[in-house]
Structure formats: structure tokens, C-alpha cells
Amino acid sequence: MLNKIIANKVGEIRRAKAETPLGELQRQLPDAPPVRDFFAALAGGGPIKLIAEVKKASPSAGVIREDFDAVEIARCYQQHGASCISVLTDQDFFQGNLGHLRAIREQVTIPLLRKDFILDEYQLVEARLAGADAVLLIAEALQEDELSRLHQQTIELDMTPLVEFYHAENANLVVAMGAKLVGVNNRDLNTFDTDLGHSTRMRQLIPSDRLLVAESGIHGPADVLQLAQAQVDAMLVGQHLVEAEDIGLAVDNLLAAVRGSD
Secondary structure (H helix, E strand, O other): OHHHHHHHHHHHHHHHHHHOOHHHHHOOHHHOOOOOOHHHHHOOOOOOEEEEEEOOEEOOOEEOOOOOOHHHHHHHHHHOOOOEEEEEOOOOOOOOOHHHHHHHHOOOOOOEEEEOOOOOHHHHHHHHHHOOOEEEEEHHHOOHHHHHHHHHHHHHOOOEEEEEEOOHHHHHHHHHOOOOEEEEEOEOOOOOOEOOHHHHHHHHHOOOOOEEEEEOOOOOHHHHHHHHHOOOOEEEEOHHHHOOOOHHHHHHHHHHHHHOOO
């Protein structure tokens, strides 16, 4: 599945560049929205932080919410205590787009992550212009030199790189390249199998001076407590929240698990 998505993304980027060259996008950067500090929103200790994800569909689940309103969902996340918001912008596999990110940026004040399959500097500039404060970089989707280059280019654009890995052998690579915000995907992107315990096992491979984000497979308060007890700093939760009848209540229940409230 990952290889299929990447192949599709290469064509998507090629078409976008043909329509609007990179240089033209870069000339618009002085007018980009001010950057909000995504890293700082997750730092500072205290209870595990929530990155709540705006996601309409996925290859494994299909359409998650029929009455999908990206902006209303994002507003709800902010009102109920999310620290940051992740916005899925892949169209073909997740039914997202950059328009969702732009619209959400106008309506919320907490930092935003562009979650997509980032392969090229072009997508970083797109993200910055749309109002992203951070982008996701996936170790399994990139060669080592590509990952390092995109990590540095993200920083040069004043955004925060969230560098994700799944396979344990990529942990040292992510740490050695200097990633301060490290994500562990509990879902194998080749098989889409999910194991929440993967984050807790990978915790020991990540130095304590880096922030660790657990991604995927988080379905309720018990999962949140498991991650918190493993000293995970933040969690990225999408499907569990978006599919809930009452999204705000679902956020409250997750955060209550680590705030000692009912």
C-alpha cells in the first residue's frame, strides 16, 4: 500500500509543478501566514498532549464520517483541549486536500500539521503557504539523504518536522539526523496492521531529550494511560475521534484519562 501511495504521489507532484512551478510558489512565501510553534505546543511536560486529526477517510477504513466538515471538526478539537491539529491533505487515498488546511487555519489558533506523504520540497512550500506550522516526514517513504534534506528544508521554512518511523532500524537514523519531534507509527504502512504496544517498545530507542508522538491505534482512555505510563509525550488520534457521534465528548474522554477528571 505504501508503495502504491508513493507512486501515485510522484505523479501528483509532477502535475502540480507543471501547473505552478516551484519558483512561483516560493515567490509567494513572504505573504504566508505567521508560523505558530508546533513543537512548543507539545513541550513543557505535564499530561500527554493530543494532536487531533481531521481525516475523512483512509485506505483501511474507507469513509470514516459521512457528515464531514473539516472546519467544524477542527473548531471542536480546539474547544475541547487539543494541543495541535493534524490535517490529512492526501486526496486520492484519504479524501483530503490543502483547501481543508487553509480553511482550518482561518478558524483556529492552535498549530497545524500537514499530514501527507511528503517527497519533495514543493510540498513543503505548499504546506507553508497553506498555513501549516509542521509537516510529517515518513522515514519508510524516503531515502536517507531525502529525509535529511527535507528535514532541513522544513526547518528553513520555519516549520516543525515531525519525523515518523515504524521499523526499529530507522530509529537511529531519525535520532542521528537531529529530529526533535519523533513519531512512532503503530500501523505498518505496508500491511496496515496496528499494534499500540509498538510505541511503548520504541520508547527506549528515543532519547529523553526528544519529544515522542504515538500515532495510530489509539481507541480510548485505556490506550492513553498505557502511552502515558510509557513516557510518551503526545498522541496523534484521528479515526477514533472523527467516527464518534459526539466528537467533543470523545476528546474529553481521552484527555480525562490523563488529567484525573471524570
